[in-house]
Amino acid sequence: MIRLEQVSKQFPGRRGPVRALDGVDLQIADGEFVAVRGPSGSGKSTLLLTLAGMIQPTAGTVTVNDRSLYALSGQGRSRFRAENVGFVFQMFHLVPYLNVLENVALPGRLVRVGADVPDARCRARGLLERFGLQDRLEHTPAELSTGERQRTAIARALLNDPWLLLADEPTGNLDTETGASVMDCLTELHRAGKTIVLVSHDPGVDAHAGRVLKLRAGRLEGSVPAGG
Amino acid sequence: MSPWLLMLREMRLRWLNFALALLAVAGAAALVVALAGMGRAANVETKRLMRNLGFNLLVLPGQADLAQYWATDTVKGDMPQSYVQKLAQTRGIGADHYVATLQQRLSWRGLQVVLTGILPERNAVDAGDKAPMGYSVGPGECFIGYAIAKALGLKEGQEIEIAGVRLKIARCMVEDASKEDVRIYTHLMDAQRILKLPNRINTIQALGCLCKGGELEILRGRIAKVLPDTYVTQLQNIATARMQTRHMVEQNAGVVVSVVVLTAALWVALLAWLNVRERRQEIGVMRALGFGSCHVAVMFLGRAVLIGAVGALLGFAVGTWLAGQYGADIFKLTFAKVKPAMDLLPRTVFGAVLITALASLLPAMIAVTQDPARTLTEE
Numbered sequence: 001m002i003r004l005e006q007v008s009k010q011f012p013g014r015r016g017p018v019r020a021l022d023g024v025d026l027q028i029a030d031g032e033f034v035a036v037r038g039p040s041g042s043g044k045s046t047l048l049l050t051l052a053g054m055i056q057p058t059a060g061t062v063t064v065n066d067r068s069l070y071a072l073s074g075q076g077r078s079r080f081r082a083e084n085v086g087f088v089f090q091m092f093h094l095v096p097y098l099n100v101l102e103n104v105a106l107p108g109r110l111v112r113v114g115a116d117v118p119d120a121r122c123r124a125r126g127l128l129e130r131f132g133l134q135d136r137l138e139h140t141p142a143e144l145s146t147g148e149r150q151r152t153a154i155a156r157a158l159l160n161d162p163w164l165l166l167a168d169e170p171t172g173n174l175d176t177e178t179g180a181s182v183m184d185c186l187t188e189l190h191r192a193g194k195t196i197v198l199v200s201h202d203p204g205v206d207a208h209a210g211r212v213l214k215l216r217a218g219r220l221e222g223s224v225p226a227g228g
Numbered sequence: 229m230s231p232w233l234l235m236l237r238e239m240r241l242r243w244l245n246f247a248l249a250l251l252a253v254a255g256a257a258a259l260v261v262a263l264a265g266m267g268r269a270a271n272v273e274t275k276r277l278m279r280n281l282g283f284n285l286l287v288l289p290g291q292a293d294l295a296q297y298w299a300t301d302t303v304k305g306d307m308p309q310s311y312v313q314k315l316a317q318t319r320g321i322g323a324d325h326y327v328a329t330l331q332q333r334l335s336w337r338g339l340q341v342v343l344t345g346i347l348p349e350r351n352a353v354d355a356g357d358k359a360p361m362g363y364s365v366g367p368g369e370c371f372i373g374y375a376i377a378k379a380l381g382l383k384e385g386q387e388i389e390i391a392g393v394r395l396k397i398a399r400c401m402v403e404d405a406s407k408e409d410v411r412i413y414t415h416l417m418d419a420q421r422i423l424k425l426p427n428r429i430n431t432i433q434a435l436g437c438l439c440k441g442g443e444l445e446i447l448r449g450r451i452a453k454v455l456p457d458t459y460v461t462q463l464q465n466i467a468t469a470r471m472q473t474r475h476m477v478e479q480n481a482g483v484v485v486s487v488v489v490l491t492a493a494l495w496v497a498l499l500a501w502l503n504v505r506e507r508r509q510e511i512g513v514m515r516a517l518g519f520g521s522c523h524v525a526v527m528f529l530g531r532a533v534l535i536g537a538v539g540a541l542l543g544f545a546v547g548t549w550l551a552g553q554y555g556a557d558i559f560k561l562t563f564a565k566v567k568p569a570m571d572l573l574p575r576t577v578f579g580a581v582l583i584t585a586l587a588s589l590l591p592a593m594i595a596v597t598q599d600p601a602r603t604l605t606e607e
Contacts (some may be wrong), residue, residue, distance in 0.1 A: 024423045054516065076521050082518025089604065093513040098234075099243035132468045156517075168604075 002028040002051060002164070002195075007060035009046055009218075020046040021057065022218035028197060030163065032192040035209035036199040043197035048166050052085050053077035057154040076100060076133045077092040082110035086157030090169035092149040094141040094156075101137040104128060120159065131185065132165040147178035154185060165189060171205070183208045231523070235531050242503065249499045249535045250542065250582075253534050256492035257543020257580050258550060261480050264569045265551030285323055285447065287315070287432035290457040301407050302333050306428040309416070311455055315432065316350040318454045322447055323434040326350045330419045330429045336390055342377055342411045343390070345419020347429075367415045369398040375409035377401075392423045393568070432458075491585040500532060500591035507595070508603045515600035527593035529585055536584035540577040 001038075009021040020043045038044050050062060053069045054077075062069040063070050064080070081087075101124055107203045108120020128134055131151040141149055143196040149171060151214060157165060167186065171179030179202075187208045190196050198205060206212050214221040239246040288297065289305035297303045312328035315321065331344040348364050365371060372382050377400040382388065386397045395414060403409060420426050448460045504511075511524055548568045 045605045046601075049604065051514065055601045075522075078515070078518050078520040080518075085518075087513075087516045089513070091509070093509055093516075093604070095513070097237040098329075102237075110372075110518045119244055173310065 001030060001063075001065060002026075002049075002197075003061075003063040005061050005063070007050060007057045007062060009043075009050065009055060010058045011016075019218050021050065024060070024218070024220055026213070026220065028195065030195055031193055033187070033196045033208065033210045034213060035196070035205045035211070036197065036213045036215055037201060037206070038199075038215035039201055042215045044201075044215055045168055046218075047215065048168050048197060048199050051164075052087065052166055053080055079120050080109075082107060082160060084164055086160070086162040086165045087095055088150070088153050088157050088165065088167040088170045090172040092141070092146075092153045092173070094149060094152060096141055099138050099140055100128065100133060100144070101125065103141065103152060104159055107156065107159050110160070121157055124155065127158055128152070131155050138171070145178075147181065148177070150174060150182050153186065154182070154189075158189070163193075163195055165194050165196045167196065169200050169202075170198065171200065171202055176204075178223050179204070231526055231530055232534075233528065235534060236444035238527075239531065239534075242506070245499050245503050245506075246535065249496050250539045252492040252499075253536055253539025253580050253584055254543040254546060256488050257540045257576050258547035258602065259488050259543075260485055260579075261544050261547025261572055261576060262550040262554075263485060264572050265548060266555045276601040285434035286461050287311070287434065287451060287455065287601040288459045288461065289430060290459055292430075292459050294459075294461070300333055302331055303378055303430045306330070306425060306430040307455075307458060309429050311426045311458070312347065312429065312432050315434075315451065315454055316352050319352075320558075321352060321450050321454070322404060324352055325435045326352065327433045328416060329431045329433060330416060330425060331425060331431060332423055333422075336412075337380060339379060340410065341373070342407060343414065343419055343422060344411055345414045345416040345422075347416040365398065365413050365415050367414065367417055368394070368396060370395040370418070371399045371401055371411075371413040372397050373409045374403040376412065393418055393422050395497045449475060489548045489583065493583050496532070496535070496584050497587040497591065500528065500588040501594070503531070504528065504591045504595045504598075508598060511595055511598060512600035512603035516604060525592050525596050528588060528595050532584040532588035532592070533581050536581035537577055539584070543580070544573055544576050 006024040007021055007024045007026075008019065010019050011228050012015040012018075022043075024047065036044050036047060046055055049199075050057055053062075053072070056070055069077065069080065095106065098106065101121065104124035104127060105120040110125065125134075125137065128137060131154065132153060133148060133155070136144060136148060136152075141152070144152065150173075154170075165186070170186070171182055174182060183205060186196055186198065190208075190210075196209075198209065211223060213223050248294055257483065288294075288303055289307045292303045292306045309328060312326050316326050327349050328347040329344055332339060333342050335341075336343075346365060363590060370388070372388075377397075382397055382400060384397050384400050388395055388397060390412070395418060411488070414422070416429065420428065425592065451458065451460045514527075552568070
């Protein structure tokens, strides 16, 4: 369970402080698929990074499974992310000098797994097969299509089997067809039990989410059930 | 995937940045190693060149008439030969080599000549095992000045007789256009026999005064304590020339090395900063994936260490090659002293690694402290 209580975040700006989040109250249950929609600059990415422990709120608390996220040290939050959170970005952010297999296996060295769990490269290979990228293992990101890059990024997000998947405009750089396949992929992960928080300005994501939140000027304006 | 493999992959992608940093480190290391490799030869060469200027310190009998000495190169009065031994065995004088001489002007075969008997050099007890600097004439031998040899048609290997003492000409000296041309060098014992002054000398030449606090008054004070009935004077021009030459060589090398190392460090720092700038989003992603600040620091400092170590090894090889290749041309007298300074290898690697790590420290700190959230939300 993720709980945000009166979370606000201000950034310094040239013409005074900019309020990115303004008194956000939010609860996300385990296994939920929540879409946060809003126009550019509404605070969607800030909300997502706050949930990941990467942006310390100016006010309010973020609690994950009854544990205050920002009471942890920087190192503790890094460990929290490595063990619990998978990230998918609009710009994919694959490491350009690693091939597909190495990119997906990259977070593997952050989490210690039991002897019964296959090593990171083995798990990465399995994930890439699952996403239809088994022929692209040795390719660099520059040699992939945008859809393949996003699927690689999703595979990387899943490597350490996180329960929470955070997706920042995952279809923002994709054409309609590829975007739809990525959303299908996220839906499938949700059905498999992952908690997904997705931010987007694309209304097309609503159909996949269990709940849609509207964010405007840093404030949640409403929470409506969706079709997912 | 190990951090080192990550670094290698990154450097392969951004090879130009890596190559430019490596070039700077290797260049600086090569210069240091080449200078050090040639340094020994440079030291010996400087000493040899300076030796030609002669000794710079004179110890004369107490009653010596300096005006006569400068006019005739000989001195009235004499002192015991044991003085040179006494001086050499006293610590803390501030001079290295001592040469006892007995010299007098005399008329020989119709020529006015200066007979100079010299005893092989003695090193001061605290000067270590330094190579002799001046002439060494064996017993029964002599060196003949150019003007005498020319006037009398003397050749090397001939025998001559002075005041009943027979001597073999070991060397006819080249023209010097100085009093050297009318000088006959013999072993001290032979000169003592010719002049009938057994166990007596009238000059002790010394080389010293290079140490700080080696000024004439201090030296006089030190020597006066050991040999109270002598007079000490210094050939100021020679002393100054020696000191200035040596300091100039040391300072020039020091300035060149400092400037090159500093420039290389700034260059490495600039390239590291550009690397951090270029990798802002990568750093953001790493942080989002859960890599801590230590991982990020290791990524950049490890890169610096790798550049430093590889650059130092490369520079050592190039510097050693340069010293061997050009050392012989530069140091014609002492090229045999130009040798690979293997003892410098660990110091070169350690120094280069330390300097590149320090130069990359600020960029690495920028990488660690940059806000990953900001770079990840940038379009």
